[in-house]
Amino acid sequence: MKRKLLVALVLGIMVVPFLMDTATAKTLKLGSMGPLTGPYAADGNDIKNGVLCAIDVINDQGGVPGYDKIELFPQDTACDPKQAVASANKLINLEVVGVIGAYCSSSTIPASETLAEEDIIMITPASTNEKVTDRGLPYMFRMCGRDDDQAPAAVKFMKEALGAKTIFILDDKTTYSQGLADGVEKACKEMGLTVLGRDHVNQGDKDFSAILTMARDKNADVFYMSLQNHASGSLMAIQAKRMGLKSKIISQDAMFHPNFISVAKDAAEGVYVTYGYTDKTTDAYKAYEKRFSAKYGQIGAYGTYAYDAAIALMTAIKNAGSTDPAKIKAEMMKLDYDGASKHVKFRPNGDSGSSYVAFKIDGGDYKLYWTPEKGILK
């Protein structure tokens, strides 16, 4: 009997630290959403790492007052709308204060509707489709640019900088790529470019020889390559080069990833990419770059936006001194500072503005080539 009591006592003492932990430690819970597996895993991991990087920075500055630690719950959406909604529900159950994500517009939109029911703040670092913020959800924010800004910027670039008159447009039927391709087609008609051809491929295709032969046959000045991810983009660039496609290749923000160049190598040279302008000479960017590269290696396209989104969210929580969504939102709207990717200042609809410029891949790197204001940069 005595022995049993002793065992019970020892076990009881062993449990104490855990009880104390739950009693005293207060955790600020954040969520992130993105494809951590599947074809877009590279971008999803960039988003997660960007947020983790932001949490490190905030921790270095003393964390968020009132909380002992900040914990991130990364969710894998696999770029699938159903899984995105499931991830959103999981984050609701975990009682997160805010969510950074998701990646594909097609999963951000349904997930945001689920999160909106619980008034949870969502900031997307990567979904550029107009509908993301145009639906008027009160707690939806966006750190990256918008398709209806990117498409006209791309066409303006083709017309003014490259002197293009004809175009061949290709997309892979995702909400993002097709929306952007539609936007480009519309802008071409407005600005007087002739669309010689418009076709689609399937996501995950590897063989583009048929479609590239068709594009070569049309011989347009510009081949607009609108694809969801850079992996298929680099395959297409390689095959286009081998096929002898003479048109200039222009693509969008999804191709702004170091892996695009490291896989396509020579074939990537001379490809133009429209992407939001990030001034890499600012202190904010340099500080971010140093921290991100040390821990996670090369900076991917959406890591920077995810970092800024997370910093904005945590700063707003700090300033609000509360996790009440309305108060956080009010603080988000007041933010006005230079982030790593751009100047952070939200508009009433949740957008933070677009700053699309054109990059040219030259010598294995993205070189800033053209801006709408200054034209071709020398």
Added chain:
Amino acid sequence: MEYFIQQLINGLTLGGLYALIALGYTMVYGVIQLINFAHGEFFAAGGYVGVIVLNYFAGRGLMDSNPWLCLAASLALTMAYCAFLAMAVEKVAYKPLRHQSRLAVLLSALGMSIFLQNALMLTQGVFDKPYPGEKFSGGLVFGDIRISVLQMMIVGLTILLLVGLNLLVFKTRIGMAMRATAQDKIMTSLVAISSNRIISLTFAIGSGLAAAAGIMVGLYYGSVRYDMGFVPGIKAFAAAVLGGIGNITGAMLGGLIIGMVEIFGAGYISGQYKDVFAFIILIAVLYFKPTGIMGENVDDTRV
């Protein structure tokens, strides 16, 4: 006309690749009536081993001096590696279930496919791995028609391996043993032919061909990826069924038809229905000739 010829060349290349993968499906089915769903993963593994070996050669500067020799050596090494991999998979996942229902083996094959794909993802990462394909650039140009060195190489290698396989199956004692095992395993073992060994060998050969296709795909498209085996695996399976599963010439024909249909469908109608065209043909053929093009209306036990 030039457009047509260019698409024909594209179709032949893609069809050749499908045919190489389809052969493994058809051979294994012919011998033990198993649809080896892990076959696509042997193809992916081949792609990865190929690039690792090629990069090893490139790191020692051998790729610059004699790229063709390096390619031949990496082909041989990769095919051997994948042959052993397939034999090991067969021992672990299929042999213990040989006397169970066919469904059990089929499930085991599906499980193996998922296992191998995840093993590739965990060891090789989720990113695309670039292939040193630029060493084999260039090709023939006739006006608007371009035949790249890689396209010639793929078609050439496909023909070479097919001829070799046909010789093996129909002209050697091993081939005879394989055909005998396909017809009747018990009777064959009674005349002192180890059916286990023959089955192992069938897996090894099929997987070796898939591995060759893996290297070709890596070079032709420029990179490999851990999940590259799935879609071509399904297409090659369709090709094997289209040609009459269990029939070697049928698998080759099926691969070519699917490749051609895809390319011409994409080139003349639209790229978005590429996969649809391939499967419509499959359904149409199976509707009118359920055994496949070269399949015969006998019991499904033939190589």
